[in-house]
Amino acid sequence: MTQTRNVGAELPSQQFENVVIRFAGDSGDGMQITGSQFTHTAALLGNDLATFPDFPAEIRAPAGTQPGVSGFQVRFSSSDIHTPGDRPDVLVAMNPAALIVNIKDLAPGGIVIVNTGQFAERDVAKAGLKSNPMTDGTLTGYRKIEIDINDRVKRALEGSPLSPKDVQRCKNFYTLGLMYWLYSRPLEPTIAWLKDKFGKKPELADANIKALTAGFNAGDIQELFQARYEVAPCTTMLPGTYRNITGNEAVAIGLVAGAELANLKVFIGSYPITPATSILEQLASYKHYGVVSFQAEDEIAAICSAIGGSYSGYLGVTTTSGPGMALKTEAMGLAVSLELPLVIVDVQRGGPSTGLPTKTEQADLLQAIFGRNSEAPIPVIAASTPSDAFDCAVEACRIAVQYMTPVILLSDGYIANGAEPWRLPDVDKLPRFPAKFTTVAPEGGFLPYARDEKRARPWVTPGTPGLEHRIGGLEKANLTGHISYDPENHEFMVRMRAAKVAGIRDSIPTPSVVGDKQGDLLIVGWGSTYGSIASAVEIARGKGQRVSRLHLRHVWPLPAGLDEIFASYKAILIPEMNLGQLARVLRSEYQRHEFISYSKVQGLPFKTFELNDKIDALLAR
Amino acid sequence: MTQTRNVGAELPSQQFENVVIRFAGDSGDGMQITGSQFTHTAALLGNDLATFPDFPAEIRAPAGTQPGVSGFQVRFSSSDIHTPGDRPDVLVAMNPAALIVNIKDLAPGGIVIVNTGQFAERDVAKAGLKSNPMTDGTLTGYRKIEIDINDRVKRALEGSPLSPKDVQRCKNFYTLGLMYWLYSRPLEPTIAWLKDKFGKKPELADANIKALTAGFNAGDIQELFQARYEVAPCTTMLPGTYRNITGNEAVAIGLVAGAELANLKVFIGSYPITPATSILEQLASYKHYGVVSFQAEDEIAAICSAIGGSYSGYLGVTTTSGPGMALKTEAMGLAVSLELPLVIVDVQRGGPSTGLPTKTEQADLLQAIFGRNSEAPIPVIAASTPSDAFDCAVEACRIAVQYMTPVILLSDGYIANGAEPWRLPDVDKLPRFPAKFTTVAPEGGFLPYARDEKRARPWVTPGTPGLEHRIGGLEKANLTGHISYDPENHEFMVRMRAAKVAGIRDSIPTPSVVGDKQGDLLIVGWGSTYGSIASAVEIARGKGQRVSRLHLRHVWPLPAGLDEIFASYKAILIPEMNLGQLARVLRSEYQRHEFISYSKVQGLPFKTFELNDKIDALLAR
Amino acid sequence: MAETQALTKKDLKSDQDVRWCPGCGDYSILNSAQGVLAGLGIPRHQMVFVSGIGCSSRFPYYMNTYGMHSIHGRAPAFATGIKLANPELTVWLVTGDGDGLSIGGNHMAHILRRNVDVKILLFNNEIYGLTKGQYSPTSRTGLKTKTSPMGSVDRPFNPVSFALGCGATFVARTIDTHLKHMEATLAAAAAHKGSALVEIYQNCVIFNDGTFDAIADKTLRDDKTIDLEPGKPLVFGKGRDKGLKVEGFDVRMVPAESADVWRADTRSAGPAFVMSQLDSDPTMPRPIGVFRSVAAPIFNEGVRAQVSDAVARKGAGKLRDLFYTGDMWDVR
Amino acid sequence: MAETQALTKKDLKSDQDVRWCPGCGDYSILNSAQGVLAGLGIPRHQMVFVSGIGCSSRFPYYMNTYGMHSIHGRAPAFATGIKLANPELTVWLVTGDGDGLSIGGNHMAHILRRNVDVKILLFNNEIYGLTKGQYSPTSRTGLKTKTSPMGSVDRPFNPVSFALGCGATFVARTIDTHLKHMEATLAAAAAHKGSALVEIYQNCVIFNDGTFDAIADKTLRDDKTIDLEPGKPLVFGKGRDKGLKVEGFDVRMVPAESADVWRADTRSAGPAFVMSQLDSDPTMPRPIGVFRSVAAPIFNEGVRAQVSDAVARKGAGKLRDLFYTGDMWDVR
Numbered sequence A, B: 001m002t003q004t005r006n007v008g009a010e011l012p013s014q015q016f017e018n019v020v021i022r023f024a025g026d027s028g029d030g031m032q033i034t035g036s037q038f039t040h041t042a043a044l045l046g047n048d049l050a051t052f053p054d055f056p057a058e059i060r061a062p063a064g065t066q067p068g069v070s071g072f073q074v075r076f077s078s079s080d081i082h083t084p085g086d087r088p089d090v091l092v093a094m095n096p097a098a099l100i101v102n103i104k105d106l107a108p109g110g111i112v113i114v115n116t117g118q119f120a121e122r123d124v125a126k127a128g129l130k131s132n133p134m135t136d137g138t139l140t141g142y143r144k145i146e147i148d149i150n151d152r153v154k155r156a157l158e159g160s161p162l163s164p165k166d167v168q169r170c171k172n173f174y175t176l177g178l179m180y181w182l183y184s185r186p187l188e189p190t191i192a193w194l195k196d197k198f199g200k201k202p203e204l205a206d207a208n209i210k211a212l213t214a215g216f217n218a219g220d221i222q223e224l225f226q227a228r229y230e231v232a233p234c235t236t237m238l239p240g241t242y243r244n245i246t247g248n249e250a251v252a253i254g255l256v257a258g259a260e261l262a263n264l265k266v267f268i269g270s271y272p273i274t275p276a277t278s279i280l281e282q283l284a285s286y287k288h289y290g291v292v293s294f295q296a297e298d299e300i301a302a303i304c305s306a307i308g309g310s311y312s313g314y315l316g317v318t319t320t321s322g323p324g325m326a327l328k329t330e331a332m333g334l335a336v337s338l339e340l341p342l343v344i345v346d347v348q349r350g351g352p353s354t355g356l357p358t359k360t361e362q363a364d365l366l367q368a369i370f371g372r373n374s375e376a377p378i379p380v381i382a383a384s385t386p387s388d389a390f391d392c393a394v395e396a397c398r399i400a401v402q403y404m405t406p407v408i409l410l411s412d413g414y415i416a417n418g419a420e421p422w423r424l425p426d427v428d429k430l431p432r433f434p435a436k437f438t439t440v441a442p443e444g445g446f447l448p449y450a451r452d453e454k455r456a457r458p459w460v461t462p463g464t465p466g467l468e469h470r471i472g473g474l475e476k477a478n479l480t481g482h483i484s485y486d487p488e489n490h491e492f493m494v495r496m497r498a499a500k501v502a503g504i505r506d507s508i509p510t511p512s513v514v515g516d517k518q519g520d521l522l523i524v525g526w527g528s529t530y531g532s533i534a535s536a537v538e539i540a541r542g543k544g545q546r547v548s549r550l551h552l553r554h555v556w557p558l559p560a561g562l563d564e565i566f567a568s569y570k571a572i573l574i575p576e577m578n579l580g581q582l583a584r585v586l587r588s589e590y591q592r593h594e595f596i597s598y599s600k601v602q603g604l605p606f607k608t609f610e611l612n613d614k615i616d617a618l619l620a621r
Numbered sequence C, D: 001m002a003e004t005q006a007l008t009k010k011d012l013k014s015d016q017d018v019r020w021c022p023g024c025g026d027y028s029i030l031n032s033a034q035g036v037l038a039g040l041g042i043p044r045h046q047m048v049f050v051s052g053i054g055c056s057s058r059f060p061y062y063m064n065t066y067g068m069h070s071i072h073g074r075a076p077a078f079a080t081g082i083k084l085a086n087p088e089l090t091v092w093l094v095t096g097d098g099d100g101l102s103i104g105g106n107h108m109a110h111i112l113r114r115n116v117d118v119k120i121l122l123f124n125n126e127i128y129g130l131t132k133g134q135y136s137p138t139s140r141t142g143l144k145t146k147t148s149p150m151g152s153v154d155r156p157f158n159p160v161s162f163a164l165g166c167g168a169t170f171v172a173r174t175i176d177t178h179l180k181h182m183e184a185t186l187a188a189a190a191a192h193k194g195s196a197l198v199e200i201y202q203n204c205v206i207f208n209d210g211t212f213d214a215i216a217d218k219t220l221r222d223d224k225t226i227d228l229e230p231g232k233p234l235v236f237g238k239g240r241d242k243g244l245k246v247e248g249f250d251v252r253m254v255p256a257e258s259a260d261v262w263r264a265d266t267r268s269a270g271p272a273f274v275m276s277q278l279d280s281d282p283t284m285p286r287p288i289g290v291f292r293s294v295a296a297p298i299f300n301e302g303v304r305a306q307v308s309d310a311v312a313r314k315g316a317g318k319l320r321d322l323f324y325t326g327d328m329w330d331v332r
């Protein structure tokens, strides 16, 4: 029974512009795979998409409990979209815990598909509930579809060589098959994926394919639906070849690409930490790209080894999240003093301290810009979406190499784990910025702290004959780099380092405004608020509101031209997932403008409607 | 020959309001002792005073070289003074290196006393000089007094049981004696000190006393002077008992006092680092005050142990400087999350990185306020003078205990090593702020994250029966303190922590303005720029300029009332030994005012004249 | 309100749900620790559990005592502060191979060197559990994980050798599935005065399942391990027929009758170290039990004694004396 | 420009003035190192000296090679990065007892564990020199310093035991004033493939003068030390008449004729550790020389081999393949 049947052909087919589905189940239920397979198929069909995986707390909680719930939200669309959607239209709930944790997010009138096979009294109790949400009114106002998926999978896989436990593991593919039917999607991509994935265990591939097909073919369930749905391909996507990419993948690939564009190889020194770990993991698998990866004993050793790697002529990279970032502070100061290239990736998460390790936040901005002892300027750039993280990683490499400086690249948990289609770049069209190693002393002698037109000092790696010299963290005499305690030299060097970083501004464009060049409101964003802001501004403009937006990639130094742009709007709104950190920076830099800060610090991205409400309120002032 | 004679009695006696002397010699020459003895005697005579020791690089450089020069500047005065003086009136130079390093600072027409016994060709060469500064014009424009101190000491101590090397070690006391004569000071205090210090080695005490007296009595030298000088006691000093105190001593004493005022004992976990080390050293000697001191393996262990100490009911304290501060970043975040009292002392030094370890700077301000991952608010206060460091340490303890929060106390190298007279407080008049330990569950049950009117949570130490509970760095549910990943709770807690720290403002006074309540210029300072600003404003006002000043002790949160004050001046000037860090904070907080930043980043305090020049320029605009 | 009755295991269970993966070795350790602690005659409020970050480091939440879940690798420093400030407390520290030997290796080394009176449980699962399966400093060379796709090239630490190298005064090893042995070992640690490190072989069912099976499996462990019991002969095997004997610099397998008697309290930590090095010899049984247990000055006692001495000698410091000292002068 | 002629000591002196205190033991170490390095046949530009912070850590400035004076305690991490990125370089690391065993103890432990091919000189003066005299993790219990006015209550690390506990493949000890021995020891370290730790007893004339006199004094050292020379009998004394022999778990003093032959390359690090523990026995000579020297896989080689293997097996990665992979689709 791995053939699809044309069940429900009699049902009317409804067109939707976009749909949001959330798969929710126990950590062991495979919801992340279900979600990503659905995403993958939608991508192949040409939908635009955005996803939002929501992991449970780090430890696998006991099965069936609320802390053990794992969710994956996917939005697929026939038009351009920027967020995974404020509220799911469809919720798939594999057990009571999944239902109760997620139901409050479901759009009014939305469909909730419930696996009744997991709703025994015991299951309700495990979820910590007093009453069964199926019957206690929890689902009032929603369209409830009840299916005993446990039983159906069992029956679909009767005679399978798998153990009953393993049979039950196929539940997620049954569910996926059902959703494929509902949204008129083909099974082939997932079947191909299963065959590939379980190449060495064909009985597992078989079972999952059977479950998938059974879900697709389950005529009796489908009677419960009043229609099948279709979401046409997105026609506004730029032509090109696409693949889905998460932010962490994009950073990893971007770093390899950035290094190659500089004629370098990546040296990554890192220490695992949620949600940054997979960048290290991915780079560790790129050894054939010449990547040298080093899992250090801690974050301090990680960054120090990366500085050592740069000193030896690699592009040193270190990746981490907030608490690890804190630990790297001292070594960043040394990198500033040594003036060597270095890319520091901070995938922000909820804090302070250990905080909410699996949740997103944007609250490391001030730390990134100002959080070091003494005057230790470091440029900071921030990725706004998963695919943008690729461009930002390349840009970080460019700045690091051209300016001989550490660079901080900010991402966050939302970007790291979220996926979106990435239009693959044409390798030959990427800008190159080859590293210039000094290998012979120039006329007049070699000076380790001489500077080029970008104020960058020469990069000389050990092993270069005749240019032996010593560098360190004590203040250096201008040009010679010898230790110097001279007061005027110190001031000169402090200002030189500041000027070098400020000078990066000359190499970055003024960000463009989306919307009118003047108006009632400008929304200024940075980082992963991008999607919510873009959606909200589209909606606002659709309503005729004179709202524009501008998104900052370079948060330090800030690009030129902002002051003039800001002057063209009656009000400026800064939504941030922190208590107003960019707003603070902008206030101090552009004192003549008022910046209205709008904060949300919940470990979650802004909902589009939240921003639209704010916009409405501001314009009504 | 240990009797003073009335040599030079025939010379006229000139009165000076204040005098600045700089003793300079090789590291081994004992200039720090000479300077502090002179200071001590001046204090006993009732002069106001200020000192500025200037150490060489950390390692003892080879004798006679420029990097080995050690200096001690003392200013003593019959009127209120705030700085050790821009330029010495008298320079004592024990060798060519000391002469060349310091001569450029000497006031035009100033006296330079040179130990010719150390000016052989060899000595000149050791100092890295091509020609002898005694004869090559270096001293043109100064009054040069030549004395072969080496020889004079040798002769004065003829027959002493000391080795010739040890005899030469008495040179500094010979020099001191001479200066005592010149400024009409008594020898007794120093003789008493020597007797005490060398109690177990009377031959050393004897020799030094002989040298001291010989210097005082050396009639032939004294003929070289045209007058003796007198600096009358300072009459404007508040009545009371005084002693000299350095900033680091004041912090150590202040912490013990602050703890006692809270009915606590100090637990200090620290790791040595210049220029903070002596706070740990001093506290280690206060064991009879119940101080538990722990020299940890590094700065991280230091702060963590201090947090542990607070958890167990001590007042946890950790002391460090820039690079060590950087290392403590992660643990500070935990302290914010745990909401336990903790005092973190950062004695700032030149940076970035290892930088200029023995020089001063004010560039850790932004790090202190903003340099942590996520929203981790910590109040910051800054000492402005050595004696003010005492009050600030007490205030830091008050805030930590009353608000259950880590507090950062900023000092710097200039305050740490500089000394000034400290008017001893009346113990009974010091404000008390007893810590409240919760020992029984209140009505309704114990809630570790309930709050009092200051938003402080209860302090319960392990060992309290019945209140067992767990705390940690993961986000906590309001009230119960259990782990919580709930989005709204997170936002609530983030805002609660911010509100708690912002609320400290309610317990601090609006700083008072010195000068007119409105005018052309307000100078706003923080930290060790105090003395220079106070002097400059006095001078400016003396010239009739409408300049006032305001000094911030609480730099975060900022006190109430500033906005109104700022509005009363045509311009606001912020002098800082950094690139404008307070100015940045003020700009973002008080957007409607213009703040003119004036930076000096040379590892040295502002000279008064530099500020006056700046004031003149601004008022001339 | 002080608890006077003896505690039961249940008294030590907190109200929080235990959230380790089903089958995780951490459960049995928690259970054993609760049992052993209940029997110590110490009231709950005098106990503090301190941990870093990792699956294992969630431990304090499950103990109905005082507890601090601190930051990654730093638990020894917190524990030191806690114990110095209140030496009356019974302080236990829970850590993992990553927390305690990777990022926290230095603090571990120093707490052992100083001999702070803290009991340390090192859950060694040879993997980073909480971050989902990267190799750790105790992972075997060649282990393939997400960060070592071609196999780890790191040489692992031997935690027992490491602790001995730091001068630890009590070092033991036990196995999560060997309940009786674990309880005896934890009890011995609890009885020790000074730092006590117990390495616990702990199975991570998710990311490193079965890594200790070859020695810890119930059917094998009698033959594959040797229990170091101070004062008892070095005998092992199902039939307790085999023994170990030290000859020159070598340890040899001998009939049980010829086995040496184990001593864990020699001046030199050499014997314990020699035993710990058997780990790398596949022909030898893996030593578990008490490698070392020796009396030495206790850090917290030394520190507090100086405070008391100073008070005794100088009198309890008065604030006035703190201010009014040295060279003073009066201005009127 | 490559230097083809043999180097002289002078070639290795940089143009910077050496700024240690007159009489500091660091001078002779610098001198010996320059001598040994000059003789290695390695061109200057292939040498890198890395250090942390401390008096000792100023070392790189005085070497006319490449050098990095990094931050306190972290030199092993920098050195690891340098060596991994360019395995051709000869990397030496200079550290102190504070830099290398206090703040930097963990990095020290891990570089030794991994066996990164870096030569490490640990200047042990049992004090923090640069910060002007506080006790260090190797200071003897009871030492009075500014931070331990009543005497330190810390138990000191034994750096050799520590290194052995970390699994170090080469561990040796020498003395600043024993020039011949120092040069031989540094040469042995240089010849070792993998991490080599040399503890050097170094006199700090200012803050801890004479701390090693009782064993290092020229008139005493023949009787108070024993030189561990691999392959040679464990003999010592002015008349080379005394020897050491291992019996069971004990080491005994015996006539030279009965002395054991020293082996530093046994499978187990036990023998080396046993020797290191003699330090705490005042009746025994203090071992210097080579405690351990054993071949083991070298970390940097392992890491680089995986890179080469990956390239060999998959072909050198092309950017296009990095992008165009996995599930792609076209939009037209």
Ligand SMILES: Cc1ncc(C[n+]2csc(CCOP(=O)(O)OP(=O)(O)O)c2C)c(N)n1
Residues within 6 Å of the ligand: A271, A272, A273, A274, A299, A323, A324, A327, A354, C053, C054, C055, C056, C057, C072, C095, C096, C097, C098, C099, C100, C123, C125, C127, C128, C129, C130, C131, C136
């Ligand atoms: C400063 C910091 N770095 C990294 C992490 C991420 N992290 C959490 S636990 C852990 C390792 C856990 O391994 P282990 O100590 O062996 O504990 P287990 O989970 O295996 O019990 C890491 C790397 C963190 N929380 N904090």
Ligand SMILES: Cc1ncc(C[n+]2csc(CCOP(=O)(O)OP(=O)(O)O)c2C)c(N)n1
Residues within 6 Å of the ligand: B271, B272, B273, B274, B299, B323, B324, B327, B354, D053, D054, D055, D056, D057, D072, D095, D096, D097, D098, D099, D100, D123, D125, D127, D128, D129, D130, D131, D136
């Ligand atoms: C992060 C940091 N903490 C502290 C210091 C201060 N510090 C510099 S060197 C040193 C200890 C030096 O001792 P050691 O390593 O034994 O070197 P020695 O001076 O004795 O050669 C300390 C504590 C620093 N520079 N950086």
Ligand code: SF4
Residues within 6 Å of the ligand: A059, A060, C019, C020, C021, C023, C024, C025, C026, C055, C056, C125, C129, C130, C203, C204, C205, C206, C207
């Ligand atoms: S991941 Fe491993 S160590 Fe962590 S709870 Fe699960 S089984 Fe236990």
Ligand code: SF4
Residues within 6 Å of the ligand: B059, B060, D019, D020, D021, D023, D024, D025, D026, D055, D056, D125, D129, D130, D203, D204, D205, D206, D207
């Ligand atoms: S302080 Fe000690 S270690 Fe440092 S240079 Fe001077 S003598 Fe050498």
Ligand SMILES: [Mg+2]
Residues within 6 Å of the ligand: C054, C096, C097, C098, C123, C124, C125, C126, C127, C128, C129, C136
């Ligand atoms: Mg582990």
Ligand SMILES: [Mg+2]
Residues within 6 Å of the ligand: D054, D096, D097, D098, D123, D124, D125, D126, D127, D128, D129, D136
């Ligand atoms: Mg030292």
